[in-house]
Amino acid sequence: MTIQDLTTRLGEIAQGGATPPVTPTEGQPAAPVAPVLETDHAKRGTDLDVTVQPDRIQDAARIMDQGGYTLEAITGVDWIADKQYEVVYDFTSFASGKRVAVRTRVPRDIPALPSIHAIFPGANWHERETHDFFGIKFSGHPQLTPLLLPEDATFHPLRKDFGT
Amino acid sequence: MSIEGQTIHRETFVVNLGPQHPATHGVLRIKLTMDGEYIDDAEPVIGYGHRMHEKMGENRTYAKFLPNTARMDYVAAMFNTHGYVCAVERLAGITVPERAEYIRVVTAELNRLASHLLWAGAFLIDLGGFTPLLYTFDDREHILDLLESVTGARLTFCYYRFGGVCNDVDDQFVAGTREFIARLRSRMPMYHALITKNIIFRKRCEGIGIIPAETCRRYGATGPVVRGSGIAYDVRKAEPYSAYPQLNFNIPVYPEADCMARYLVRMDEMMESMRIIEQALDLMQPGPVMAEKVPKMLKPPKGDCYFNVESARGSFGVRAISDGTDKAYRLKLRSPCFSNMSLFQECSRGMLLADALALLGSLDLVIPDMDR
Numbered sequence: 361m362t363i364q365d366l367t368t369r370l371g372e373i374a375q376g377g378a379t380p381p382v383t384p385t386e387g388q389p390a391a392p393v394a395p396v397l398e399t400d401h402a403k404r405g406t407d408l409d410v411t412v413q414p415d416r417i418q419d420a421a422r423i424m425d426q427g428g429y430t431l432e433a434i435t436g437v438d439w440i441a442d443k444q445y446e447v448v449y450d451f452t453s454f455a456s457g458k459r460v461a462v463r464t465r466v467p468r469d470i471p472a473l474p475s476i477h478a479i480f481p482g483a484n485w486h487e488r489e490t491h492d493f494f495g496i497k498f499s500g501h502p503q504l505t506p507l508l509l510p511e512d513a514t515f516h517p518l519r520k521d522f523g524t
Numbered sequence: 525m526s527i528e529g530q531t532i533h534r535e536t537f538v539v540n541l542g543p544q545h546p547a548t549h550g551v552l553r554i555k556l557t558m559d560g561e562y563i564d565d566a567e568p569v570i571g572y573g574h575r576m577h578e579k580m581g582e583n584r585t586y587a588k589f590l591p592n593t594a595r596m597d598y599v600a601a602m603f604n605t606h607g608y609v610c611a612v613e614r615l616a617g618i619t620v621p622e623r624a625e626y627i628r629v630v631t632a633e634l635n636r637l638a639s640h641l642l643w644a645g646a647f648l649i650d651l652g653g654f655t656p657l658l659y660t661f662d663d664r665e666h667i668l669d670l671l672e673s674v675t676g677a678r679l680t681f682c683y684y685r686f687g688g689v690c691n692d693v694d695d696q697f698v699a700g701t702r703e704f705i706a707r708l709r710s711r712m713p714m715y716h717a718l719i720t721k722n723i724i725f726r727k728r729c730e731g732i733g734i735i736p737a738e739t740c741r742r743y744g745a746t747g748p749v750v751r752g753s754g755i756a757y758d759v760r761k762a763e764p765y766s767a768y769p770q771l772n773f774n775i776p777v778y779p780e781a782d783c784m785a786r787y788l789v790r791m792d793e794m795m796e797s798m799r800i801i802e803q804a805l806d807l808m809q810p811g812p813v814m815a816e817k818v819p820k821m822l823k824p825p826k827g828d829c830y831f832n833v834e835s836a837r838g839s840f841g842v843r844a845i846s847d848g849t850d851k852a853y854r855l856k857l858r859s860p861c862f863s864n865m866s867l868f869q870e871c872s873r874g875m876l877l878a879d880a881l882a883l884l885g886s887l888d889l890v891i892p893d894m895d896r
Contacts, residue, residue: 401763405614405830430741432832433858435843448843450830450858454741454755457762459830482743485866493578508571508895517579518854 361427363398363407363458370410370462371396373419401459406450408460414473417449420462421476421483424451429460431476434486436494440520443468445496449476466496475501493518536564539877543572549646550891554868554884556877563880566872568865573895581855586612586686586822589855594680596859597893599642601681602628602635603835604857604893609684610765611831611842616686616824623811624688625767626804630701631671631683632766632833633797633804637708638667639836640790640797643888647787648719650885651728656719663711666704673697686822687815698805705798712795720791729784733883735871736781743867746860747838748793749887752786754779759834771803783886790888823850837861837888861887861894 361369374395397409412420424431429451437446442465449462466473475498477484487498488507495516498504506513516522542553551572557565577596581589593608594601606628613620620628641664645657668678674697675683683689719725735745737753750757758775760768776792778785824846832841838860845854864887872880 403614403829405611405832428741431744432746432839432863433744433841433843433856435854435856437845437854448856450841450843452762452832452839454750454757454762457757459763459832461830480742480744481870482745482863482866485862489862506571508574510571517576518582 362456366408366423366427366460367396367398369423370408370412370420373416373423374410374412405459406461407458409463410460411463411465414464414466417447417462417464418474418476418479421449421479424460424462425479427453428455429453431480431482431486434483434490436490436496436518438468438494438518438520439465440468445471445494447473447490447496471495472497472499474499477501492516495519534559543569546649549885549889552889552891552894558877561876561878563872563875563877566869566880568868570865570891571895573892575892575896577896578855578857581852581857583851585850586824586852587820589852590685591680591682594677594682595892596857596896597835597837597840597861597890598679599890600635600639600836601679602632602683603833603840605682605684606632606766607831607833607835607840607842609686610833611829611844612686612822612824614829614831615827615844615846616822618687618815618818620688620766620815621812622767623692623808624813624815626808627689627693627813628684629767629771629804630693630801630808631674631681631689633801634667634671634701635681636797636836637794638664638671640794641667643790643836644715644719644787647885647888648725650881651725653719653722653725656715659711659715659718663708666707670697670700670704673700685814685818687818688813690814692813701801701805705801708794709798712791715791720788726784728879728882729782729787729886730780731782731784732879733783733871733875733886734781735867735883739867739871743870744863745838745867746863747835747888748786748789749838749864751775751777751789752886753781759832759839763832765831765833767804767807768800770807771800773800773803783882786886786888821850823848832858835860837890837893838864857896859893859896861889861891862896865889865894 395411399409432450435448444465446465451460492509536559539556543551553569555567593604641660645660648656672678675681740750756777773796776789826848828845830843841858843856847853
């Protein structure tokens with residue numbers, strides 16, 4: 361699947377995917393985010409940057425799977441000022457070397473989104489790691505227990521309000 | 525007639541492999557559910573070496589994090605530093621002088637040779653052959669001496685800086701490297717005679733530990749693991765960086781997908797690394813090794829970028845997010861071993877335990893890289 365095809369197909373599910381912060385910083389309206397953005401690889405390291413709603417993440421993963429992409433990493437980010445967590449899924453293609461980042465944001469007080477382990481089994485560990493570090497719950501995950509942290513860990517060290 | 529004889533009697537038992545076990549090359553535990561000699565389920569339990577490098581990346585300045593990078597994959601530390609400095613350079617828009625790029629390629633490829641040599645020795649130990657380790661460590665020692673002369677360290681290199689490298693290489697290093705390449709090249713037939721043609725080694729590796737290409741893709745495996753499964757994926761070719769676009773080299777690929785294929789990929793890769801080093805030394809011109817005007821206190825503009833390098837174990841990625849201050853807002857470190865290990869549970873199912881250890885060894889895991 362070429363980048364153009366992906367732009368079209370991801371664009372269909374990314375409708376309404378532009379997620380302005382729930383509570384914009386005071387006095388400043390949230391900058392609109394384009395749901396599907398073609399990016400300069402030399403500057404950003406990705407060819408396509410897509411923002412979807414959390415409930416469409418499985419659809420996005422399915423499109424990437426059909427496109428022959430592989431899941432390289434899942435990155436959580438704590439945007440504490442926006443009261444949101446961002447989850448970035450990095451996909452790459454063995455065939456073309458193209459790189460696609462799929463982003464989604466969940467509210468910080470109810471951090472939950474669907475698991476994609478059934479589409480990419482490699483996501484199993486990445487999601488457990490993200491759960492370890494941020495406490496983001498991946499619904500449908502078969503074993504959301506600490507992976508890198510101690511087995512009785514109840515803390516989430518990459519939250520910006522951790523340990524301060 | 526006994527009852528066992530009439531009914532299919534099946535009993536499984538749990539065996540703990542590790543966390544302290546020579547075959548796991550570090551602190552890795554595998555919870556094995558065994559059906560006799562065969563594996564019913566092998567659940568890796570990781571995290572014993574977890575140090576939360578990603579948090580450390582957030583609470584210190586960009587430069588202060590540099591030594592951390594060498595402590596993840598300490599067998600091939602150059603690549604982690606390379607990925608990190610390149611990500612920050614991309615974020616800050618720093619251009620690296622040409623000579624520094626060639627020096628980075630030479631030192632990184634030397635590190636790849638050292639890493640593959642160490643792996644070959646350790647893998648043979650896993651399979652019960654002690655002798656090859658003595659030869660590979662002899663060669664590796666020469667590389668460590670060379671790298672020590674220019675970087676000051678033998679293992680945990682902190683040689684690359686934002687904008688270049690901290691120290692220019694001298695004529696002695698260049699001559700010593702050429703001499704070493706000639707020596708290693710002349711010893712490769714010896715390695716093939718000692719290891720590749722050994723009938724016991726072949727019986728332990730051929731057809732053992734099959735990882736289908738599709739499994740590699742679904743689990744995000746990279747590096748020699750995918751190239752041993754017939755996928756010609758190498759970040760140096762897929763997303764060319766540093767001085768690699770100027771250099772002529774091949775990606776060794778074997779379609780057999782077994783332990784032997786992964787072994788042969790690494791052996792061939794060593795030949796390619798030697799070619800790369802020689803070309804880079806030929807093309808290297810005198811010049812600066814650090815970009816001008818790189819501020820001491822780096823504050824990249826707000827932004828978000830990703831950078832991948834081909835480490836000795838696969839694709840090492842860094843996602844760096846800057847909020848405009850002197851510390852990263854978020855630093856994601858994507859370790860190749862983490863993804864390569866995650867397919868072990870699926871692929872080891874139904875294997876003999878002894879064969880699964882060959883599969884484990886052929887993945888070339890460095891546990892502190894996986895745990896970070």
